[in-house]
Amino acid sequence: GQWVGMGETLYDSEPVVRAVLNHCDAVVRAERGASLLDVMFGRAETTSDLNDAVWAQPALYALGCALTALWASVGIRPNVALGHGT
Numbered sequence: 001g002q003w004v005g006m007g008e009t010l011y012d013s014e015p016v017v018r019a020v021l022n023h024c025d026a027v028v029r030a031e032r033g034a035s036l037l038d039v040m041f042g043r044a045e046t047t048s049d050l051n052d053a054v055w056a057q058p059a060l061y062a063l064g065c066a067l068t069a070l071w072a073s074v075g076i077r078p079n080v081a082l083g084h085g086t
Contacts, residue, residue: 002056004042007063011041016073017066024062036062 010017028036038046039055048055
């Protein structure tokens, strides 16, 4: 599942996570004209809902990418990564 604020502490404290999420945010902004990070972190300027699959799926994917990059930065390289969803 997803919740408003997920990943925000890591975003604030981990440069690797911040870089990946900023990249994902830039891609989403270019396609949709709105910030994925604003939706993920519940920033007041957004009216979008993280419970809407249109936002939830990219948010979960972006956070997964950021976590994978964080793990890689400390030498953890999984052989397989799995996810779920529609």
